[in-house]
Amino acid sequence: MSRLQIKTIVTILILSLAFYACKSGGKSTNNNKVKDTITTASGLKYYYLTKGTGKKVEPGSKISAQLSLKVNDSVIWTSYKSKDSVFSHIAGRGGVIKGYDEMALLMREGDNVVAILPSNLAYGEKGSGEVIPPNATLVYDRFKITYVSEPKLVLSDTLLVALKNGGIESMKAKYITATTKDSASYHGGLDQLNALWRKLRRATMFVEAEQAFTFLNKDFKNTNFDFYIIRSLENQGKVKEAIAKIDNVLGAKLSSAQKEYFVKYKQDLVKKIEK
CATH class of the missing domain: 3.10.50.40 (Chitinase A; domain 3)
Known part of the structure; x- marks a missing residue:
């Protein structure tokens, strides 16, 4: 075999290996891009x-x-x-x-x-x-x-700020606006109102929670909201008012589990008074 033929064969092998390496290397890079572990600060x-x-x-x-x-x-x-x-x-x-x-x-x-x-x-x-x-x-x-989704304002945050800064009347006005003409700008619904309770509870704003959910429950007639009102009354030391509220709730249509829960809750509050 001549020197020229050997040189040609070697050149072809090098080019073939280079092409294969580029091709497989590209695949590997893509896989690694997906699989590489990222660590944040x-x-x-x-x-x-x-x-x-x-x-x-x-x-x-x-x-x-x-x-x-x-x-x-x-x-x-x-x-x-x-x-x-x-x-x-x-x-x-x-x-x-x-x-x-x-x-x-x-x-x-x-x-x-x-x-x-x-x-x-x-x-x-x-x-x-x-x-x-x-x-x-x-x-x-x-x-x-x-x-x-597209980013929106959070109703529970807006109502919480209104309660902190302007009290119940400010919250009522914000709620009406946020659920009517500005409704497209807000994440709303029951989830947001339940979130409001959690935020008020963490902030120990039980006076405001009682006021807010008394207002909201005029429209919703929601048993969870009744519970939030009762818990707010209890945390304000208004145990007799909380018991009266439970009696009112027990007069409504409840599931057997709900009825059992509120009866037990009332018994616990009665024991509180008797101590």
Whole structure:
């Protein structure tokens, strides 16, 4: 074989190897881009299973996610068992653990990640009930964003600010405006009013909570709202008024479980007075 032929064969082999390396290297890069673990400044770790192309999650977006949550390698909760079961919340507005909200705000519709939350971004030293022990690392082995809305204002936040700054009359005016002419600008509904109770309870604003839910329940006739009023009265030391409210609730149409709960609640309040 001549020197020229050998040189030609070597050249062809080098070009072939280079072409193969580029082709396979491109595939590897794409895979690594999806699989590489990213660590944020807070200590949250995640990597993509698939990348979506939908709307970016922004503060104020209402989002829905399909989730599978593991603690110590055991699945403790999943939304994948029931068809169309999702967890929804409003991004950047509290109501969830820090790591969950941080992860959601880094995603867009269609993204599916594995997310690893250190305990300081989850339930910390206290844990949560019997399911999540103290200082537990949470692993969402599937965290898929299935829906992202346009950012909107949060009704519960608006009503809370109105109560703090202007009292019940200010809140009434804000509520009427937010649920009529400005309704398209707000995340509303019962979820938001239940969230208002949680925020008022955490702020120990029980006078305002009694006033707010007495006003709101004129339209809703909601048993949960009755409970919020009763609890607010109890926390103000108005135990007799709370008992009278329970008697009023027991006169309405209730499920057997609701009736049993309120009867027991009344018995506990009566014991309080007798002490």
